[in-house]
Amino acid sequence: MERNPSKRREIEEEEIVGEVITGRGEEEEEEDGDKLKGELAFMKTTVLPWTKQITLRSIVTSFILSIVFNFIVCKLNLTTGVIPSLNVAAGLLGFAVVGFYTALLQKIGFLKQPFTRQENTVIQTCVVASSGIAFSSGTASYLLGMSPKIAAQADGGNTPINTKNLSIGWMMGFLFVVSFVGLFSIVPLRKMMILKYKLTYPSGTATAHLINSFHTPKGAKLAKKQVSALFNCFSLSFAFSFFQWFFSTGENCGFANFPTFGLKAFQQRFYFDFSTTYVGVGMICPYLVNISLLIGAIVSWGIMWPWIEHKKGIWYSADLSDGSLHGLQGYRVFIAIAMILGDGLYNVVYMLIHTGCSLISQYMKKKDSTSIIPDDADFGSSSNNQIVDYDEKRRNEYFLKDQIPTWVASLGYIILAVISIIVVPLIFTQLKWYHILVAYLIAPILAFCNAYGCGLTDWSLASNYGKIAILVFSGWVGVGNGGVVAGLASCGVMMSIVATAADLMQDFKTGYLTLASPRSMFFSQVLGTAMGCVISPLVFWFFYKAYSVGDPDGSYPAPYGLMYRGIALLGVEGFSSLPKHCLKLSIIFFIAAIAINIISELLQRFETKYRIYRFIPNPMCMAIPFYLGGYFAIDMCVGSFILFLWEKTNKQKAKEFAPAVASGLICGESLWSVPAAILSLAGAKAPICMKFLSASDNAKVDGFLGN
Numbered sequence: 001m002e003r004n005p006s007k008r009r010e011i012e013e014e015e016i017v018g019e020v021i022t023g024r025g026e027e028e029e030e031e032d033g034d035k036l037k038g039e040l041a042f043m044k045t046t047v048l049p050w051t052k053q054i055t056l057r058s059i060v061t062s063f064i065l066s067i068v069f070n071f072i073v074c075k076l077n078l079t080t081g082v083i084p085s086l087n088v089a090a091g092l093l094g095f096a097v098v099g100f101y102t103a104l105l106q107k108i109g110f111l112k113q114p115f116t117r118q119e120n121t122v123i124q125t126c127v128v129a130s131s132g133i134a135f136s137s138g139t140a141s142y143l144l145g146m147s148p149k150i151a152a153q154a155d156g157g158n159t160p161i162n163t164k165n166l167s168i169g170w171m172m173g174f175l176f177v178v179s180f181v182g183l184f185s186i187v188p189l190r191k192m193m194i195l196k197y198k199l200t201y202p203s204g205t206a207t208a209h210l211i212n213s214f215h216t217p218k219g220a221k222l223a224k225k226q227v228s229a230l231f232n233c234f235s236l237s238f239a240f241s242f243f244q245w246f247f248s249t250g251e252n253c254g255f256a257n258f259p260t261f262g263l264k265a266f267q268q269r270f271y272f273d274f275s276t277t278y279v280g281v282g283m284i285c286p287y288l289v290n291i292s293l294l295i296g297a298i299v300s301w302g303i304m305w306p307w308i309e310h311k312k313g314i315w316y317s318a319d320l321s322d323g324s325l326h327g328l329q330g331y332r333v334f335i336a337i338a339m340i341l342g343d344g345l346y347n348v349v350y351m352l353i354h355t356g357c358s359l360i361s362q363y364m365k366k367k368d369s370t371s372i373i374p375d376d377a378d379f380g381s382s383s384n385n386q387i388v389d390y391d392e393k394r395r396n397e398y399f400l401k402d403q404i405p406t407w408v409a410s411l412g413y414i415i416l417a418v419i420s421i422i423v424v425p426l427i428f429t430q431l432k433w434y435h436i437l438v439a440y441l442i443a444p445i446l447a448f449c450n451a452y453g454c455g456l457t458d459w460s461l462a463s464n465y466g467k468i469a470i471l472v473f474s475g476w477v478g479v480g481n482g483g484v485v486a487g488l489a490s491c492g493v494m495m496s497i498v499a500t501a502a503d504l505m506q507d508f509k510t511g512y513l514t515l516a517s518p519r520s521m522f523f524s525q526v527l528g529t530a531m532g533c534v535i536s537p538l539v540f541w542f543f544y545k546a547y548s549v550g551d552p553d554g555s556y557p558a559p560y561g562l563m564y565r566g567i568a569l570l571g572v573e574g575f576s577s578l579p580k581h582c583l584k585l586s587i588i589f590f591i592a593a594i595a596i597n598i599i600s601e602l603l604q605r606f607e608t609k610y611r612i613y614r615f616i617p618n619p620m621c622m623a624i625p626f627y628l629g630g631y632f633a634i635d636m637c638v639g640s641f642i643l644f645l646w647e648k649t650n651k652q653k654a655k656e657f658a659p660a661v662a663s664g665l666i667c668g669e670s671l672w673s674v675p676a677a678i679l680s681l682a683g684a685k686a687p688i689c690m691k692f693l694s695a696s697d698n699a700k701v702d703g704f705l706g707n
Contacts, residue, residue, distance in 0.1 A: 133532025182500030199455025237668025269629025282639020297630025342593030430482030
C-alpha cells in the first residue's frame with residue numbers, strides 16, 4: 001500500500017535522505033540498505049528508460065513462464081474453475097530465472113545490463129497477462145459451451161445454429177480481435193485512477209512490494225530461499241503425480257478415487273483425491289473461501305441432491321439419463337447458476353453504488369479543498385510544495401515521464417473496435433454487426449466501473465458482466481436465430497474488455513510503485529496478451545485432444561462450459577427449460593445468495609466486537625460444488641489446515657514461505673499433466689488399476705475369479 005506517514009516519520013526520512021546524499025561511507029550504506037524503506041532503499045539505483053526495461057531476456061523468460069502458467073490455469077479451469085492469484089509465483093519465478101541467468105553472465109564477464117525491479121515487473125506483467133487470457137478466453141466456459149458435446153448434455157437448444165464446432169483457427173482469430181480492445185479503453189484514465197483517486201489496487205500493490213523486496217539485499221536472500229522451497233515442493237508434487245499414474249489404468253482407478261470417508265460418502269463425491277494442486281490452492285485461498293466450498297458441498301451433495309433423488313419418477317422422469325438437464329443434473333446446474341447470478345447481481349449493483357458514492361465523495365473533496373493534482377509539468381518541480389513525501393514525489397515523476405497520448409488510446413480503441421465489428425460476425429454468423437457495436441458502446445463504461453471497483457476492493461467482476469451479456473444478447477437474438485451461440489460469443493466480447501481493463505490498471509499500479517514506465521507496462525501487457533492469444537488455445541487444444549474434456553464424470557469436467565450454456569438457455573428459452581420445482585428452488589437460492597451478501601456487508605459495517613462477518617460463507621464459492629461435489633473442497637480444506645498449523649507453530653515462516661510452497665505444489669501436478677497427456681495420446685496405459693470395492697462386491701469378484 002502507499003505510505004502516508006506522520007510528520008515525525010517524514011522528518012526522520014528526510015534526515016536519512018540527507019545523510020545518504022551528504023556522502024556516508026559505502027560500507028555503512030550497505031549495512032543500512034535494508035533499513036531504508038520505500039524508494040529510499042533505491043536512491044542510488046539508476047532507473048533505465050522504458051525501452052531498456054523491456055529486454056530480450058525478459059521476453060524470452062516471459063514466454064517460457066507463460067507456457068507454464070497457461071498449463072496451470074487451463075488445468076484449473078477444466079477441473080473446478082477455482083483459480084488462485086498466481087502473481088506471487090510469477091514474480092518469484094521471474095526473479096529466479098533472470099537472477100540465475102544474470103548471475104551466470106556476471107561470473108563470466110558478459111553481463112551488459114543488471115537485472116532491475118522494473119524488468120522484473122515487466123516479466124510479471126507479461127506472464128500474468130498471458131495466463132489471464134487462459135481465463136478470459138473462455139476455452140473452459142463460454143467457448144466450450146458452444147460445442148456439440150456440451151450442447152448434448154444441455155438438451156435444449158441443441159440445434160446446428162446453436163452450436164459451433166471448436167477449431168484452433170477461429171478460436172485464435174476471435175481472441176486476437178477482442179482481447180486487445182480493453183487495453184485501450186482504460187489507458188486515458190490511468191492518472192485519474194492512480195494519482196488523483198489514489199486507488200489501492202491491493203493485488204497490484206502487494207506484487208509491487210514483493211518485487212521491491214526481491215531487489216534489496218535482504219529480500220534477495222529470502223527470495224532465494226523461497227525459490228528453493230518452491231522447486232523442492234514442485235519436485236515432490238511432480239514425482240507423486242508420476243507415482244499415482246502407475247495405478248490409474250482404467251476408469252475409477254487410482255488414488256484420485258480413494259474412498260477416504262467410506263464408499264457411501266464416495267458415491268456422494270465426498271473424498272480426498274490426493275490432488276497436490278488443490279492442496280496448494282487451498283493454502284493460497286482465504287480460509288473463508290475453502291470453508292464456503294465445503295459448506296456448499298454439504299448443503300448440495302449431503303442434503304439436497306439425495307432428497308431430490310428420492311423424487312425420481314415424481315418430479316422428473318425415471319427414464320432420464322444422469323446427465324440430462326431435465327433430470328437431477330438440471331437441479332444441480334440451474335440452482336448453481338441461480339446462486340452465481342444472485343451473487344453476481346449483488347456485487348455488480350454494490351460495486352456500481354460503491355463507485356458512484358466514491359466518485360461523488362472525491363468530487364466533493366476536490367470542491368472543498370484548495371489542493372489539486374498538478375499538471376504533468378508540475379510534478380518533480382522544485383517549487384512544488386504539495387508533495388512532501390519522497391516516495392510519492394519520486395513515483396509521480398517516473399509515472400508521468402513516459403506518457404501514452406490520449407489520442408493514441410482513443411484511436412486504438414476505435415480501430416480495434418471497427419475490426420472486431422467486421423470480423424466477429426464472420427466467425428459467429430449468429431451475431432450481427434450492430435450487436436457488436438452496442439457491446440463496444442457499453443463496454444468502456446463497464447470497464448471503468450470494473451477497474452475502479454477493482455482498485456477499491458480487489459474484485460474483478462468481469463465474469464459477472466459476461467453473464468449479464470449472455471442473458472441480454474441471447475434473448476435479443478432468439479433461439480431460432482442462434483441465440484445460444486450469440487449470447488456466449490457476446491460474453492467473450494464483453495468479458496475480454498472488462499477483464500483486461502482491470503488487469504491493466506493493476507499493472508499500472510504495480511509499475512507506479514516499482515518506477516516501471518507506463519509505456520513498458522502497456523507494451524508488456526500487449527505482448528503478454530498476444531502470447532496468451534496463441535498459447536491459451538494451443539494448451540486447451542492439447543487437453544481437448546488428449547482427454548475427454550467436458551465429461552461430468554471424467555478427469556476434466558469443465559463445469560463452467562455447461563453452466564454458461566445453461567445461462568444462455570435461460571436467455572433464449574426462459575424458465576420453460578427447467579424441470580419441475582427447479583424454478584422455485586432456483587429463486588430461493590437466488591434470493592439466499594443476495595441475502596447472505598447483504599447480511600455479511602451489514603455485519604462488517606456495524607458489528608465490531610465478535611466480527612461474525614468473518615464466518616459468513618461466500619455464495620459464489622458455495623455454488624461451485626453444487627455441480628462438482630466436495631472432493632476438491634476437501635483437498636483445499638486440507639491445504640488450509642496445513643497453513644493453519646504452520647501459522648500456529650511459526651507465523652513468520654508461514655507468511656514468508658507458504659505462497660512458495662503452495663505454488664510448487666500447484667506447478668508440479670499441473671505440469672505432470674503434460675507428459676500424462678503425451679502418454680495418453682501415444683496410447684500408453686498405466687500397468688495397474690487400484691480400485692476399491694465393498695465387501696459384498698469383493699466376494700462376488702472373488703467368486704467369479706474362482707470359477
